[in-house]
Structures are given as structure tokens and as C-alpha cells.
Amino acid sequence: MNVYFSGSLNEFSGCLNYFCVKTRNFICLLMICLLFCAFTYTPHSSPMFSRNTFIIIALFFLTMFTMMLVNPIPVRAQLQIAKLWLQPLPSANSLPNPVPKQRFIDTWGAPRGGGRKHEGVDIFAKRGTPVVSNIDGVVWKMENNRLGGTSVWLIGAGGAFHYYTHLHKYADIQLYQYVKQGQVIAYVGNTGNARTTPPHLHYGIYVNGKAINPYPLLNKKS
Numbered sequence: 001m002n003v004y005f006s007g008s009l010n011e012f013s014g015c016l017n018y019f020c021v022k023t024r025n026f027i028c029l030l031m032i033c034l035l036f037c038a039f040t041y042t043p044h045s046s047p048m049f050s051r052n053t054f055i056i057i058a059l060f061f062l063t064m065f066t067m068m069l070v071n072p073i074p075v076r077a078q079l080q081i082a083k084l085w086l087q088p089l090p091s092a093n094s095l096p097n098p099v100p101k102q103r104f105i106d107t108w109g110a111p112r113g114g115g116r117k118h119e120g121v122d123i124f125a126k127r128g129t130p131v132v133s134n135i136d137g138v139v140w141k142m143e144n145n146r147l148g149g150t151s152v153w154l155i156g157a158g159g160a161f162h163y164y165t166h167l168h169k170y171a172d173i174q175l176y177q178y179v180k181q182g183q184v185i186a187y188v189g190n191t192g193n194a195r196t197t198p199p200h201l202h203y204g205i206y207v208n209g210k211a212i213n214p215y216p217l218l219n220k221k222s
């Protein structure tokens with residue numbers, strides 16, 4: 001993800017980048033072939049566009065359409081993600097607590113093992129406490145990684161990635177499913193490098209491949 005979304009991408013290139021992620025080589029080849037055909041076509045005059053311009057535009061849309069169809073992500077989810085991407089990023093105090101009513105403090109940047117810094121918020125709660133999605137979003141990834149243990153990534157407004165980790169287990173969710181704000185997605189645990197700590201949710205937000213502090217965005221009263 002850090003590779004795909006690094007730098008300051010605007011919304012359009014972000015969307016385009018997203019659509020290309022899984023099929024980049026195929027798309028490049030297709031584009032080159034199609035543009036070659038378009039440019040070598042004999043031109044004819046037309047009142048609005050030259051025939052070549054028309055063909056290039058048509059091929060562009062055809063390519064976009066093909067990209068969507070060959071992408072392993074279901075088209076429905078692709079469209080939902082594109083729509084989310086065009087919405088503004090979350091603002092201060094706008095996100096509900098993913099573990100409702102549980103207190104948390106700002107530990108952004110606190111030192112962690114291996115010279116790392118804390119890139120999120122820890123919300124402590126009993127094992128098995130439901131974790132709710134605090135956004136409308138699409139399930140981007142469900143994985144078991146070394147640091148986080150059982151983890152869920154959601155993609156939400158503005159193309160921000162929301163990371164819920166150290167989970168005990170998942171709720172009834174599937175990859176690329178659309179989840180509504182307030183829907184239970186998992187349960188609090190202490191998997192990954194949290195196995196020696198009390199159960200808690202580590203919640204992180206990533207924008208353009210970089211972690212941002214979720215604390216100012218979370219509503220402390222929820």
C-alpha cells in the first residue's frame with residue numbers, strides 16, 4: 001500500500017492508481033496498443049472532433065471499462081470505493097469511537113519496540129468487546145500480520161485507510177463488503193505483538209500511505 005499511495009496524489013490520480021493496482025502491466029500494454037491503432041488511423045474531418053480524437057476518447061473509456069472488468073475486485077466494490085474516494089477526508093471530532101464508550105488517550109508518537117513510534121490510538125476493553133466500523137467503507141483487507149495479529153483494513157471517505165488490529169476474531173464480514181458506520185466488524189483481543197498486553201484495539205488511519213494521528217479526529221464522547 002505504501003508503494004501505491006505514496007506522495008501527494010490528487011483524487012483523480014488516486015482513483016486511477018487504484019484501478020490500475022492489480023492489472024498495471026496488462027493495462028499499459030493495452031493502452032500502448034490502442035493508442036498506436038488510434039494514431040495510425042487515417043484521419044477524416046468531422047464538425048466537432050477529428051475522427052482520431054473521437055477514437056482516442058472512445059478507446060480511453062473502453063480501456064477504463066476493461067480495467068474494471070479484469071480487476072479481481074468486484075465492480076460493485078470498485079464503484080463504491082471510487083465514490084468514497086471523492087468524499088472529503090474525516091474532520092476533527094467527526095469519527096465515532098470504534099469501541100463505543102471505552103476511554104482512550106493520545107499516545108501518538110510514543111516509543112515502541114525496535115525504534116518504532118506509535119502510529120495510532122489504543123482503546124482498551126475486555127476481550128470479545130465488539131469493534132464497530134466508525135465509517136461507511138469497504139473492507140479492503142483482512143489479514144494476520146506479525147505486528148498487528150488479526151487485522152482489518154477499511155477504505156473510507158477521501159481514500160483514507162482505517163486499520164483495526166490486535167483483534168480477537170472477525171465478526172461476520174467479507175472482503176470487499178460495504179460496511180455501514182456502527183456495524184460490528186470484529187472483537188477486541190491481543191493478537192500480534194500485543195499478546196503480552198491487556199486486550200485492546202489498535203486503531204490507525206493512513207492517508208496517501210502515511211499514518212496520521214486518529215486522536216483529533218475521534219469524538220471523545222462516543
Ligand SMILES: [Zn+2]
Pocket residue numbers: 118120121122201202203
Ligand atoms: Zn497501538
